[in-house]
Amino acid sequence: MSAVDRSGPVTRALETGVAWALGLFWLAPLAYAIWTAFHPAAYATHFDLLAPLTLENLERAWHAAPFARYFLNTIILVVMIVGAQCVLCTLAAFAFARFEFRGRDLLFALVLIQLMIAPEILAVANYQTVRALGFVDTLFGVALPYLTSAFGIFLLRQAFLGVPKDLEEAARIEGCGTLGVLWRVYVPLARPIYLAYGLVQVSFHWNNFLWPLIITNSVETRPLTVGLSVFASADQGIDWSVITAATIMTSGPLLIGFLLFQRQFVQSFMRAGIR
Amino acid sequence: MVDQPAAGAPLVPPMVAGIEETALMRASVAAAARPASERARRAARRGALAGRSAEAWLLLLPSIVLFATFTHIPIVSTLVDSFYSTPKVNRPAHFIGLSNYEDMFADPIFWKALVNNFIYALGTIPLSVGLALLMALFVNDRLPGRALLRMAYFTPTVLPMIAVANIWLFFYTPSYGLLDQIAAVFGGHATNWLGSQSTALFAIMVVTVWKEAGFFMIFYLAALQQIPPDLKEAAAIEGASRFTFFRRVTWPLLAPVTLFILVNAVINAFRTVDHIFIMTGGGPDNATNVLLFHIYEIGFKFWDQGYATALTMVLLAILGLLALVQFLTAGRKVHYQ
Numbered sequence: 110m111s112a113v114d115r116s117g118p119v120t121r122a123l124e125t126g127v128a129w130a131l132g133l134f135w136l137a138p139l140a141y142a143i144w145t146a147f148h149p150a151a152y153a154t155h156f157d158l159l160a161p162l163t164l165e166n167l168e169r170a171w172h173a174a175p176f177a178r179y180f181l182n183t184i185i186l187v188v189m190i191v192g193a194q195c196v197l198c199t200l201a202a203f204a205f206a207r208f209e210f211r212g213r214d215l216l217f218a219l220v221l222i223q224l225m226i227a228p229e230i231l232a233v234a235n236y237q238t239v240r241a242l243g244f245v246d247t248l249f250g251v252a253l254p255y256l257t258s259a260f261g262i263f264l265l266r267q268a269f270l271g272v273p274k275d276l277e278e279a280a281r282i283e284g285c286g287t288l289g290v291l292w293r294v295y296v297p298l299a300r301p302i303y304l305a306y307g308l309v310q311v312s313f314h315w316n317n318f319l320w321p322l323i324i325t326n327s328v329e330t331r332p333l334t335v336g337l338s339v340f341a342s343a344d345q346g347i348d349w350s351v352i353t354a355a356t357i358m359t360s361g362p363l364l365i366g367f368l369l370f371q372r373q374f375v376q377s378f379m380r381a382g383i384r
Numbered sequence: 385m386v387d388q389p390a391a392g393a394p395l396v397p398p399m400v401a402g403i404e405e406t407a408l409m410r411a412s413v414a415a416a417a418r419p420a421s422e423r424a425r426r427a428a429r430r431g432a433l434a435g436r437s438a439e440a441w442l443l444l445l446p447s448i449v450l451f452a453t454f455t456h457i458p459i460v461s462t463l464v465d466s467f468y469s470t471p472k473v474n475r476p477a478h479f480i481g482l483s484n485y486e487d488m489f490a491d492p493i494f495w496k497a498l499v500n501n502f503i504y505a506l507g508t509i510p511l512s513v514g515l516a517l518l519m520a521l522f523v524n525d526r527l528p529g530r531a532l533l534r535m536a537y538f539t540p541t542v543l544p545m546i547a548v549a550n551i552w553l554f555f556y557t558p559s560y561g562l563l564d565q566i567a568a569v570f571g572g573h574a575t576n577w578l579g580s581q582s583t584a585l586f587a588i589m590v591v592t593v594w595k596e597a598g599f600f601m602i603f604y605l606a607a608l609q610q611i612p613p614d615l616k617e618a619a620a621i622e623g624a625s626r627f628t629f630f631r632r633v634t635w636p637l638l639a640p641v642t643l644f645i646l647v648n649a650v651i652n653a654f655r656t657v658d659h660i661f662i663m664t665g666g667g668p669d670n671a672t673n674v675l676l677f678h679i680y681e682i683g684f685k686f687w688d689q690g691y692a693t694a695l696t697m698v699l700l701a702i703l704g705l706l707a708l709v710q711f712l713t714a715g716r717k718v719h720y721q
Contacts, residue, residue: 120626128522129529131515132536135594139539141562142551201447210437216444223455225703227655230676233683233692234458234465254454257447287439316544318658319676323684334546338662341550349554356550360543367542371535374542379606 146354166354170340173351175328176358179336182248186321186332187314189252191307198261203291205262206269207277217266220259228254229320236323246330251321255314264306268299305377315363333359459700462693470690477690484694494695496670497678500585504674505653508592513645515597517638520604521630534605537598545595549662552591553578556663578664581671588672591659596652600645607641608634647710654702675699 146167148160170176205217228235235254236245244250272295280290296303318334325331331339337359341352357364367374466484471477488494523534540548555561556577564575577587611634619629657677660666666673666681676699683692 124522124525125527128519128527128533131519131522132533135540135598136536137562138551138555138594139543142554145554197447197450200443204440204443208436208440208443210440213440216448219456220447220451222459222707223451225651225707226455226459226700228454230655230699230703231455231458231462231696233679233689233696234462235454236684237689238453238458254450257450259451262447287443312542316546318544318546318661319680322661323680334544334658337544337546337550341662349557352550353554356547360547363542363544364539367539368535371531375534375538375602375605379602 142353143357145350146357148350150348150350166350167358170351170355170358174336174340174355176333176336176355178328179331179333179359182330182336183315183332183334186248186252187311189248190255190314191310193252193256194258194261194310195303195307197257198265199291199296201257201262202265202269203295206266220262223259224263229323232320232323235320239324245324246326247324248330250324251330251332254320258310261306261310264302265299268302269295272298304373305379308374308377312363462696462700465690465693466697468690470688480690484691487691488694488698493670493673493678497673497675498698500670500672501654501674503585504589504592505650507586507589508596508653509646509649511589512593512596513600513642513649515593516600516645517604517642519597519601520608523601524605524608537601539598540595541599541602543595545656545658546662548591548595549659552587552594552659553663556587579668581668584664584668584671588660588663591663592653592656595659596649600649603641603645604638607638611637643710643713647706650706651703654699675702 147162147164149163149165201220205213205220239245239250239253242250242253244253276294276298277290280294285293316334317332318338321332321335322338325335328336337355340355465477467479467481468477469475469480469483519537523530523537527533543551555563558564558576558579563577564572567573567575575583577583615633616629619633624632654675657674657680660672660674660677664672666677675695679692679695679699682688682695
């Protein structure tokens with residue numbers, strides 16, 4: 110009987126083999142870069158299990174460009190964007206989920222347009238707007254188009270729709286106003302969604318490149334991604350040890366965070382995608 | 385019977401809506417005990433609704449302003465600007481009709497970028513979605529070391545595309561890169577993967593698949609975990625093979641997720657250009673130039689923003705078409721369920 114659960118050991122071994130071959134291929138580029146980043150340049154492209162480990166490449170990369178400043182810029186940017194999104198998307202999602210007013214459905218459809226057409230697609234027009242407002246080459250200018258998000262509103266609206274109305278009514282009878290109800294009833298119940306959304310957005314904005322590239326042109330405003338691209342293209346010769354060290358360094362915090370909180374990360378991405 | 389808040393003294397800032405809201409609440413609580421006049425109740429309700437709708441607009445205001453400023457108005461202004469020349473220092477923008485579009489149709493790089501973009505989309509989407517499904521099935525199947533496998537597949541997703549580009553640039557380096565080193569073991573010779581017109585776009589596509597498959601895997605994995613186990617048991621009793629089970633049960637149940645992933649994959653195919661900046665700069669000889677990259681070069685390197693808006697319109701048309709397709713198929717999906 111070729112039952113589903115009892116596939117033969119041969120099939121199973123074959124499946125395991127293919128799965129792991131794919132897994133190794135998936136790890137290879139990153140593993141190769143990590144190898145190069147932590148070994149002396151002499152071993153950059155030649156393997157020897159006994160090769161000495163070193164932090165020298167990281168140190169050289171750190172001093173070769175103002176990475177400390179880039180890290181600071183990225184952190185400010187991510188905090189600003191994700192913080193603003195949590196507040197603004199919460200307010201808007203609540204209005205869409207629990208209020209009835211004329212034009213609500215049309216307005217919601219208009220909001221969803223941003224799911225398709227991200228601000229960087231409209232870079233030419235948005236650059237002109239940011240320039241007219243005087244925010245070119247500022248961190249605020251980089252953050253501005255992303256301070257609210259259709260994706261966030263969509264997710265939180267779904268979450269809020271699932272909150273029983275009785276809870277809201279009880280809170281109202283207890284004397285809570287609209288913001289009180291939102292803060293005491295809806296936000297706590299949607300906490301897993303906030304975590305999921307937050308993780309996805311942190312990694313998205315830590316990694317965002319095109320819009321910051323357009324808006325920034327100085328060390329004081331460049332986030333890590335733009336800084337890394339400038340660093341890798343500017344006269345490094347082809348010192349792969351230092352370039353890979355810089356690359357690993359800039360993705361390090363997210364990578365370590367991911368390895369430590371793998372379950373939460375994966376579940377967050379699942380949650381953010383499915384609902 | 386119910387603990388009522390002190391009349392006329394709400395705890396929150398006395399917004400009109402707040403007061404009416406408590407009034408309404410008290411009215412409905414009272415109604416349970418003694419029937420109030422129908423007309424008075426309706427009037428209170430109407431007043432409350434008007435107040436609530438004002439409140440709703442207040443809650444929405446900041447987001448609406450931002451959406452209008454950075455999404456909706458720019459869409460309109462991009463269309464308008466595409467009929468105007470690029471403003472110069474001593475010569476403001478003036479109406480030039482379809483001139484930008486005529487330039488576009490005569491621009492060989494535009495056509496090259498458009499064709500490349502479609503090749504890029506058609507090449508990366510089926511491959512990354514197919515691999516994502518395969519990965520999800522592997523990881524869902526309780527193979528030895530599945531946690532590690534899941535990590536291996538998913539890790540590229542958390543890396544910045546710029547970092548990914550650097551990593552692969554190194555991976556592809558002629559004769560030194562891991563790829564050529566492996567090739568050398570099998571008697572291959574040094575290949576300039578990114579420097580040759582025939583392989584550069586393909587090499588870029590591999591990077592995209594590597595970065596995206598693990599991301600899409602997550603959505604499949606979430607969907608697979610929601611398939612009830614009794615289905616599998618029932619199929620086992622019927623003696624269905626694994627392949628039959630997949631074709632007749634799993635795949636149809638995954639259809640909505642597949643649609644969701646496909647839409648995202650198409651959007652990404654026209655939106656993700658970061659790695660092209662690092663790996664090829666659109667070269668060699670525009671072999672890896674795609675639409676958004678071309679818009680960047682025209683708009684922010686040559687500062688011909690009038691022409692760049694016409695190019696943006698093409699991108700908007702493609703995404704608009706996608707939205708339409710999604711809208712139509714989403715209707716069908718509901719029908720099937």
